Amino acid sequence: MSTTSKATKLSIVTEKLNEQAIERIVMEAGGKGYTVFDGSGRGSHSTKTRDRASVVGAFSLVKIEVIIADRAVANDIVDQVSAGYFGDFSGIVYLEEVEILRREKF
Amino acid sequence: MSTTSKATKLSIVTEKLNEQAIERIVMEAGGKGYTVFDGSGRGSHSTKTRDRASVVGAFSLVKIEVIIADRAVANDIVDQVSAGYFGDFSGIVYLEEVEILRREKF
Amino acid sequence: MSTTSKATKLSIVTEKLNEQAIERIVMEAGGKGYTVFDGSGRGSHSTKTRDRASVVGAFSLVKIEVIIADRAVANDIVDQVSAGYFGDFSGIVYLEEVEILRREKF
Amino acid sequence: MDVLLDFATTFASQLQKPALAFLLAGMALAALGSKLVIPDAIYRFIVFMLLMRIGLGAGMEIRDANLGEVLLPALAAAVVGCVIVVLGRYALGALPGVRMEDAIATGGLFGAVSASSLAAAMVVLQEEGVVFEAWVAALYPFMDIPALILAIVMAGLYRAKQGGTEGRPVRAGSIVVQSLRSAAVSALLLGLALGLVSRPEGVFEEFYDPLFRGLLSILMLVLGIEAWSRLSELREVAHWFVAYALVAPLVHGLLAFGLGYLVHLATGFSPGGVILLAVIAASSSDISGPPTLRAAIPSANPSSYIGSSTAIGTPIAIAVGIPLYLTLGRIVFGV
Amino acid sequence: MDVLLDFATTFASQLQKPALAFLLAGMALAALGSKLVIPDAIYRFIVFMLLMRIGLGAGMEIRDANLGEVLLPALAAAVVGCVIVVLGRYALGALPGVRMEDAIATGGLFGAVSASSLAAAMVVLQEEGVVFEAWVAALYPFMDIPALILAIVMAGLYRAKQGGTEGRPVRAGSIVVQSLRSAAVSALLLGLALGLVSRPEGVFEEFYDPLFRGLLSILMLVLGIEAWSRLSELREVAHWFVAYALVAPLVHGLLAFGLGYLVHLATGFSPGGVILLAVIAASSSDISGPPTLRAAIPSANPSSYIGSSTAIGTPIAIAVGIPLYLTLGRIVFGV
Amino acid sequence: MDVLLDFATTFASQLQKPALAFLLAGMALAALGSKLVIPDAIYRFIVFMLLMRIGLGAGMEIRDANLGEVLLPALAAAVVGCVIVVLGRYALGALPGVRMEDAIATGGLFGAVSASSLAAAMVVLQEEGVVFEAWVAALYPFMDIPALILAIVMAGLYRAKQGGTEGRPVRAGSIVVQSLRSAAVSALLLGLALGLVSRPEGVFEEFYDPLFRGLLSILMLVLGIEAWSRLSELREVAHWFVAYALVAPLVHGLLAFGLGYLVHLATGFSPGGVILLAVIAASSSDISGPPTLRAAIPSANPSSYIGSSTAIGTPIAIAVGIPLYLTLGRIVFGV
């Protein structure tokens, strides 16, 4: 296998409402891409549903995953997202270490 | 960036049928939240579908992710879920180390 | 808790079009199972949508997660998938270390 | 011989009718590897629409029905449901290579009821001009729930006898509640209640009823696709499940037809009602049954009972059962 | 007293009508723990279909309408929307234990408009034979948008006064644009535009219109289910929100009825139009409003305003409001 | 000049018709940034319903058709499909800055067929009272499949000549099978088969047919939204794709019209049939084509062919092509 290198995977669980704004932050901070999944969940705010008819659809959750080779960029995104989208909104952010190929892509 | 600390991410892939029961276990064991995703898959039991009309919808899969600061709580959840929901049902559980901010939330 | 052991989680983000072919690679290379999620995203190729009516549905993304006890098998899958499905298609692959129970299942 | 000939004629003419034709077409599609897929949201909505239509129709008619009339048919439905489970446990369960829990769960599923088979039979009878009491649809839960409960109780007793540690006590009440809350039964009861206490004639006639046959044709397609796709699951289980799934729907239907006939003699239960009773007996549950059984008898292998029911039982109940009971009805009642 | 008696009669007869009966049935379903779920894709499609039907109908009629006639009702709608927000801020916001941001956001949501309440009222009026100008539906955004803007502006001013650092300036233009782009308002305007400039009579009469009442019945079911499911959210907020949500729809509707009556005297605005104006005033936004407010007043707790509106406000506006304004219309105009 | 004038009149009158008006409205919605979204499940269901309706209609009529009549039009369809691909390779592929694989794939997509354009044209002809053989819909796969195969073969030959190592051999059989199994073609064939061998008149007349025009209007809206949303993809590819996408549908349609006219002279192929042949030639595949090409010519950039087709080709084929061929039909055949 071609050699792998370490990178950081940033996962942001947030209200769908904030999806586009956070994606913009990711790209402007230097992220090279992201992947998004629909989800639902429970935390300190109220329970969020998925799938079932929800009169207020925009409140369901998404998880945005961003893999970033440069840890400083990851930190920057975490800071911006935390400042803008976690005071009043539901959401969490966490980081993991991953191994990637084709480092230039991330 | 505000300092991060280590925590455990627990991922439970299980039949949708068991979703609520496992969520209850998580919260009662001391979890502070969870996030759920719809999925499909294949393992030692039969293949599970997603999206396509399935006469037996309740058998599709979900992945429940729980981030927990206290490893003992994570172990407790793993034990309870393994005992109750993996003998006869499809499912897997695995743990990962993650970095979190705002430790008090997890 | 019963003792855990280390394993590798392989995540492949790819066009839905390639889902079945990659699943076949996984199973033939010795994977014991996989879990699949629908998603959308952005990378060096064009943006992929989920959920909204898309005239060209087969281009939305999936993430295939495979947990493998034997690192050599994981490497083999990475090689085959990279060779066959990342030249012309959108997609990324990355690896993480996870802790599993019931090692014989993976 | 005449019966066979009559059946052959009825079967051939039903083959041309949308219900059966779409079912077979769905199987053919799946067999040929088509990628055509009816989205899950659409499938669930169609089931809702059909059950609402059936429930509303029944509810509006029950308003004027003599509740006394309903008692005996309801009792017959419950008896049939339970007998089917007992048959499953002692006949299927006695066969070599068949695990007892699997046999009981399969009996439970075949004792329970499929809304789509019921809907298909109602359309066929309407087209053939065979009348029936609209409240017959309300017999559904009277067969469905006792069958599921009995199967779960039997499985519990069996486990207890085996000295299983697993033995959580069966709470019949909680199973009744769970069944009533299932999407299928609650859509039917919702329709019933609305038909009974409100005046839904307008929406019934301009919306639920006219869409009924068309939506049913799509549901039949889905059932056909599912049936074929699940055939492969049966490879993993004992061959006896295939034999059971081929024969049981017909036996169950005949049993119900016989009992229905007695009720007909006793209370004037309509010929169409007898035929429908046979069809719901022949059918096996595809929506509410499987998750209930899965949760309550986790040691049973779902491939055994869902494979038997979805891949073979339902197509047989619809494709062979409906023409068969219709033929019998013609012979017995001269309808 | 006569009013009360008339109202009781009207209410009892509406109870039987699908709109109200399905709403209550949805609440009952959720209360009983049914697992029946209308898939989200179906729900969104139904809302689209209803708004297209309303928009097309309005658009086709506006072609021949005198635009002058529309001005005064539109102005009345805007005034009512704004007054509701002011009431929310100064009445609800003055109550003990109520956070000011929550009060303003709730006022904004109740000032804004719910498409489903409008659709339900249109069906009721049609069934009762009360005529109204089809363009009344076009009043929707004239009430909706000013209410949302005013709420957001007021919240901004309040934060500024509190010395909040957060204070991003409110751009009214961007809120108008955002509202117009929301799924609900743009479906309505799409229908309006198509009704105005193209000839959709064919599809209107054979597709959008005949499906209207049936789809509405399902939407009412969804609203009922949602209402009950969200009741629990209200436990987390001050009790005054419950009181507000019970009373406000009726007060707002009466206010609008009064203003509508003046417009009637001035321009001959139809009795049916006055009733509809009251209904949209009584209703609170369930589609476009919540995300707009969430994004623009993030410090307000969504459980307060969505709970008040979805769990109580909307059911009250439909179940009590519609029969009430209909009764009033009968008394005042003799319709 | 008269042609131009006639076309202008036809175009203006079509603009008012739902098909075209909804298409343009969809583009406008997307251009204005509306958040209105038709859920994917609904979109896929609508496509299924339209293709079933078309297939059933064709199947029921083919029962009584002389199969000999169908041969020549089918041959013409196949010839047109192949010529379009050859044109794409040698004309588009010869332009500066255009990668050969992209040109071939684009030619393949434009040679293949769009169900929605076909449905729109059928509705327009019906409204205009222009008759056509219902089996014309069955020409779809005769144009679609040869075009896709030829494109894939040509791309393979080109790669081989370039000494590409990638060169997996093209298996025409597997592409035919894959095309027939695609959701679009198999829904059409399913309808055809059911129309041919069963008696679906009942569901056809009460379900599939009456919903046809309404569902088509929504599909047109989706196509319009998609077209606008994908315009941006074209920015990433050579400008020549834009020029091609603007001109090619018209050229392809005229070519098919000419060939159809010869068939008309030879076999009495109806004027409506000639017009429909022109429309399916002008259209480019939006469902089955893209994934087939993506899998078989992975080195082609999907933005080039999907952008050309979805963003420009389809709107042009519907908005300009249909009125154009209708006008021609009027002039040539006096219909």
Ligand SMILES: Nc1ncnc2c1ncn2[C@@H]1O[C@H](COP(=O)(O)O)[C@@H](O)[C@H]1O
């Ligand atoms: N401990 C946790 N583990 C996993 N997901 C969580 C956790 N806490 C919160 N979440 C997710 O983040 C969302 C918002 O959390 P909160 O802001 O705490 O309401 C929840 O709905 C969950 O989906």
Ligand SMILES: Nc1ncnc2c1ncn2[C@@H]1O[C@H](COP(=O)(O)O)[C@@H](O)[C@H]1O
């Ligand atoms: N090795 C694996 N890697 C990823 N997911 C797995 C694996 N094994 C099982 N799964 C998931 O867990 C579900 C249940 O597994 P099983 O109980 O083995 O049938 C499967 O359908 C997969 O979604």
Ligand SMILES: Nc1ncnc2c1ncn2[C@@H]1O[C@H](COP(=O)(O)O)[C@@H](O)[C@H]1O
């Ligand atoms: N840096 C990244 N982080 C997370 N996901 C990514 C990243 N880069 C690409 N992806 C995902 O992989 C898909 C294909 O990437 P690409 O081949 O670069 O277009 C994208 O649509 C994303 O879903």
Ligand code: NA
């Ligand atoms: Na049964």
Ligand code: NA
């Ligand atoms: Na209002």
Ligand code: NA
């Ligand atoms: Na073409």
